[in-house]
Amino acid sequence: MYVLMSIINLGDFMFGKDKKKKSSSNNIDAESNLSEQTKKLRKSIEHNIDLITSIFSNDETLVVRRFQNKFLAAAKCCIIYFEGMIDKEIINENIIKPVLDNDLSQGISVNNLLDELQYKILINNYIKVYEDIDNVVQAVISGDVIFFLDGYEQALVIRANGWEKRSITEPESEKVVRGPREGFTESIETNLALIRRRLKTPEFKTKFREIGERTRTKVCICYIEDIVLKGALNELERRLDEINIDGIIDSGYIQELIRDAPFSVFETVGYSERPDVVAAKLLEGRVAVIVDGSPAVLTVPYLLVEATQSNEDYYNNFILASFNRFIRTASAIAAATIPAVYLAVVTYHQEMLPTPVLLSLSASRRGVPFPTALSFFIMLLIFDILRETGARMPSAIGQAINIVGALVLGEAAINAKLVSAPVIVITALSGILTLLSSRLLTATIFLRSYLLLAASLLGLYGVIFAFMSIIIHLTSLRSFGVPYLLSLTRIKDHDGQDAWIRAPWWTMTLRPKIIAARNLVRQTAGKNRRR
Amino acid sequence: MKKTIKTVLLLLIVIFTSFFSAGCWNYREIDDMTIISGVAIDKGVDKKYLVTVELVELSGGTEVEQLTRIVSVEGDSIFDAVRNEIVYIGKKAYWSHTKIVIVSQDIAKEGLIKVIDWFSRDIEIRENIYLLVSKGETAKEIFEAKPITNEVLSFQLDKMLENQARLEKAPSGDLRDFINTLRLEGSCAVTPAISLDNADNEKRAKISGTAFFKEDKLVGFLDDLDTQTMLFIKNEVRGGAIYSEEKIRNSYATLEIFRSKTKIKPDIHGNNVTMKVSIDIEAAINEINGTCNLIDEDGRKELQQHFEDMLNSRAAKLIKEIQSKYGTDIFGFGAKLREDKPDYWKKVRENWEEEFKDLKVNIDTKVKVINSAKLTRPLKEGD
Numbered sequence: 001m002y003v004l005m006s007i008i009n010l011g012d013f014m015f016g017k018d019k020k021k022k023s024s025s026n027n028i029d030a031e032s033n034l035s036e037q038t039k040k041l042r043k044s045i046e047h048n049i050d051l052i053t054s055i056f057s058n059d060e061t062l063v064v065r066r067f068q069n070k071f072l073a074a075a076k077c078c079i080i081y082f083e084g085m086i087d088k089e090i091i092n093e094n095i096i097k098p099v100l101d102n103d104l105s106q107g108i109s110v111n112n113l114l115d116e117l118q119y120k121i122l123i124n125n126y127i128k129v130y131e132d133i134d135n136v137v138q139a140v141i142s143g144d145v146i147f148f149l150d151g152y153e154q155a156l157v158i159r160a161n162g163w164e165k166r167s168i169t170e171p172e173s174e175k176v177v178r179g180p181r182e183g184f185t186e187s188i189e190t191n192l193a194l195i196r197r198r199l200k201t202p203e204f205k206t207k208f209r210e211i212g213e214r215t216r217t218k219v220c221i222c223y224i225e226d227i228v229l230k231g232a233l234n235e236l237e238r239r240l241d242e243i244n245i246d247g248i249i250d251s252g253y254i255q256e257l258i259r260d261a262p263f264s265v266f267e268t269v270g271y272s273e274r275p276d277v278v279a280a281k282l283l284e285g286r287v288a289v290i291v292d293g294s295p296a297v298l299t300v301p302y303l304l305v306e307a308t309q310s311n312e313d314y315y316n317n318f319i320l321a322s323f324n325r326f327i328r329t330a331s332a333i334a335a336a337t338i339p340a341v342y343l344a345v346v347t348y349h350q351e352m353l354p355t356p357v358l359l360s361l362s363a364s365r366r367g368v369p370f371p372t373a374l375s376f377f378i379m380l381l382i383f384d385i386l387r388e389t390g391a392r393m394p395s396a397i398g399q400a401i402n403i404v405g406a407l408v409l410g411e412a413a414i415n416a417k418l419v420s421a422p423v424i425v426i427t428a429l430s431g432i433l434t435l436l437s438s439r440l441l442t443a444t445i446f447l448r449s450y451l452l453l454a455a456s457l458l459g460l461y462g463v464i465f466a467f468m469s470i471i472i473h474l475t476s477l478r479s480f481g482v483p484y485l486l487s488l489t490r491i492k493d494h495d496g497q498d499a500w501i502r503a504p505w506w507t508m509t510l511r512p513k514i515i516a517a518r519n520l521v522r523q524t525a526g527k528n529r530r531r
Numbered sequence: 532m533k534k535t536i537k538t539v540l541l542l543l544i545v546i547f548t549s550f551f552s553a554g555c556w557n558y559r560e561i562d563d564m565t566i567i568s569g570v571a572i573d574k575g576v577d578k579k580y581l582v583t584v585e586l587v588e589l590s591g592g593t594e595v596e597q598l599t600r601i602v603s604v605e606g607d608s609i610f611d612a613v614r615n616e617i618v619y620i621g622k623k624a625y626w627s628h629t630k631i632v633i634v635s636q637d638i639a640k641e642g643l644i645k646v647i648d649w650f651s652r653d654i655e656i657r658e659n660i661y662l663l664v665s666k667g668e669t670a671k672e673i674f675e676a677k678p679i680t681n682e683v684l685s686f687q688l689d690k691m692l693e694n695q696a697r698l699e700k701a702p703s704g705d706l707r708d709f710i711n712t713l714r715l716e717g718s719c720a721v722t723p724a725i726s727l728d729n730a731d732n733e734k735r736a737k738i739s740g741t742a743f744f745k746e747d748k749l750v751g752f753l754d755d756l757d758t759q760t761m762l763f764i765k766n767e768v769r770g771g772a773i774y775s776e777e778k779i780r781n782s783y784a785t786l787e788i789f790r791s792k793t794k795i796k797p798d799i800h801g802n803n804v805t806m807k808v809s810i811d812i813e814a815a816i817n818e819i820n821g822t823c824n825l826i827d828e829d830g831r832k833e834l835q836q837h838f839e840d841m842l843n844s845r846a847a848k849l850i851k852e853i854q855s856k857y858g859t860d861i862f863g864f865g866a867k868l869r870e871d872k873p874d875y876w877k878k879v880r881e882n883w884e885e886e887f888k889d890l891k892v893n894i895d896t897k898v899k900v901i902n903s904a905k906l907t908r909p910l911k912e913g914d
Contacts, residue, residue: 362589459558
């Protein structure tokens with residue numbers, strides 16, 4: 001226990017002060033070369049155009065299009081937008097064409113031309129009037145169109161954005177045999193729509209904010225008002241408000257910035273690329289954070305049990321689901337402990353082996369020069385190198401890597417007497433089990449080495465010692481105030497229904513406790529309820 | 532800051548102390564050990580003991596070959612001899628997988644306690660290792676035998692003793708059983724006996740019969756049949772076969788034992804005690820060397836009667852012989868008396884050896900034939 005805890009403490013001690021320094025140094029001085037006086041919009045359209053172009057000087061994708069009404073010469077207009085960010089169709093048909101073609105000299109109050117245009121001429125679902133130059137600049141960056149009319153201090157901001165979007169596909173990382181195939185995309189609006197389509201209740205709430213001084217990334221907190229764990233929601237908002245960073249490129253940034261126990265190998269913020277998963281978590285009282293530009297939607301609180309849950313568990317029948325979940329849970333534990341236990345038994349507790357096993361293991365080690373412990377560290381490192389290369393390489397080269405890994409490093413290493421065959425077998429087994437529970441990858445890779453080290457120093461005693469320290473660390477963890485081991489430690493309560501096994505749906509009448517404490521009842525026992 | 536130092540200190544203390552509290556913490560590679568499979572103990576020429584070990588040597592990479600080496604070393608005590616082996620072998624011997632200890636008659640006659648002390652005391656050696664007495668000149672000669680089913684003789688002997696449940700021609704107790712019997716009042720220890728046979732021009736080791744002790748000193752041997760009878764009386768029969776010595780209605784028959792239960796009941800009349808031994812056997816007819824129908828009701832009755840008489844007379848003969856010749860209570864009658872009639876036992880315990888010689892034993896065997904295997908009648912029937 002002390003090992004992990006002190007690593008964490010040491011980490012806090014070493015990095016804690018730096019963090020505070022960093023947070024105060026991120027002031028951005030954008031558009032600073034313009035004085036306060038010239039930064040205001042004026043009645044002259046030329047002044048306004050100059051103002052915008054000077055702000056975006058040296059940016060050649062800025063398009064300025066001037067046009068005039070056929071019938072009313074006073075209606076001098078101009079639209080400004082960024083190439084590639086807008087839908088040309090909308091601009092041509094719904095902005096330029098109506099303003100050009102309609103007879104503005106008749107039936108229109110010239111004194112209030114801007115309002116008239118907005119209400120009667122322009123065809124668009126989103127038009128806003130801004131006087132402040134900062135808002136206008138922000139709008140054009142976000143892909144909106146600015147509409148200036150000569151003689152008016154205000155600008156219209158018209159939503160005409162249209163850029164290439166990825167279509168909704170099944171996420172590569174979370175494939176299912178049975179279940180919906182929709183996955184989140186990089187667009188926050190699409191993602192929100194995907195969730196809302198599954199939660200048709202007015203209690204579903206969304207709260208937007210922008211994070212990142214330069215990226216101005218849209219972040220949306222969503223939850224179900226009458227179920228959500230209020231404490232976690234408030235804490236999440238507080239932590240999001242504290243983020244002061246120049247850019248958020250992916251939800252991973254936020255995941256790491258808001259998490260509990262920042263130095264732990266266990267994740268305390270979850271994510272999913274699937275709307276069905278996020279919707280189910282919202283129904284259990286969790287909060288989701290959608291980040292624009294990222295298909296991974298964060299969910300909090302995140303508990304250890306969620307690492308072994310799969311959405312398919314809930315769609316398959318409960319017997320298969322329970323069996324699959326048992327395999328996942330057991331394999332996660334086995335992936336971390338198998339090499340250590342093997343090492344301990346083989347190098348410390350040979351008397352525990354049956355005689356035939358001892359003899360065959362002994363024979364397999366004939367002529368191998370390296371100690372078993374060292375060869376384990378080397379082989380596990382090689383396995384992780386192969387795994388990482390496999391993930392980074394283009395798929396064509398990836399196959400070559402597989403062959404090199406499997407043949408050269410496995411078969412040839414045994415023949416060359418560099419490692420013994422059982423070590424390769426155990427490494428491969430542990431490696432495959434690690435990939436089975438991919439959500440615990442960090443934890444298994446780190447803890448495997450930690451247990452292995454303990455085993456090589458103290459044998460089985462060391463393994464037990466190290467395992468206990470892991471358990472103690474886990475029990476001390478909290479995710480947004482919720483105990484990290486919730487539902488895994490108790491099987492008596494209804495919480496255990498969805499942990500080691502997945503109980504039949506008709507018995508899961510209550511939502512997880514603590515998380516959905518305010519509104520526990522998931523289903524009432526109906527007339528047709530089975531027993 | 533202070534907290535950090537405290538944590539680090541605590542961490543160091545915990546790690547440091549854990550080195551000392553771990554049971555066996557020496558890291559040793561599995562191939563650095565010399566695995567001892569069996570050991571034989573003889574009298575030494577220069578020193579007290581001659582300890583011969585059989586070690587397993589493995590060779591080859593993918594196809595493993597198990598070879599054995601026999602190394603003999605002398606020493607003034609067992610442990611002395613064992614450690615002297617480093618002189619010859621180089622590596623430290625590993626005793627956790629040792630299966631067999633063979634003791635020569637000379638050593639056994641002098642008393643086994645001083646020999647087996649090290650085997651039960653040393654932490655590496657398991658208590659379920661088998662203790663055998665060699666019927667031949669020396670104990671080490673057994674290792675000259677060529678094993679048949681296993682490359683390593685000791686492992687083969689281990690299997691032979693484990694499978695005694697289907698044979699019951701040697702007792703199959705291990706070292707722990709032996710020591711427990713030594714401790715027990717009113718009971719004498721037995722071990723399996725081992726001898727060397729010449730078969731097909733090769734020397735073969737053969738476990739059969741019993742070596743029995745008075746206290747820890749060897750006094751004699753029993754042959755196969757007597758061993759089986761002894762095991763019947765001791766309620767240690769789990770299987771095996773009984774063969775009719777004489778013809779029953781012109782045929783010989785062999786029974787396979789399925790269940791055997793023996794109850795010993797001491798019966799006290801005044802100053803005399805009679806041990807009532809009732810043996811209950813459930814068996815099946817497994818072989819009939821003849822044409823007579825021994826399966827129908829009459830035949831079966833006759834068959835059962837025959838076997839009952841045979842076993843009764845065998846047991847009576849064996850008990851008489853042990854009583855008159857050796858006077859060692861290998862059947863554990865004394866122990867039974869101590870359990871059931873402690874008051875009487877207190878009177879006789881001092882003089883149990885003499886009392887045992889005159890002990891009256893009533894034997895009542897019941898044989899129940901439960902089936903006749905696949906055939907329900909003799910191969911040839913009628914005329």
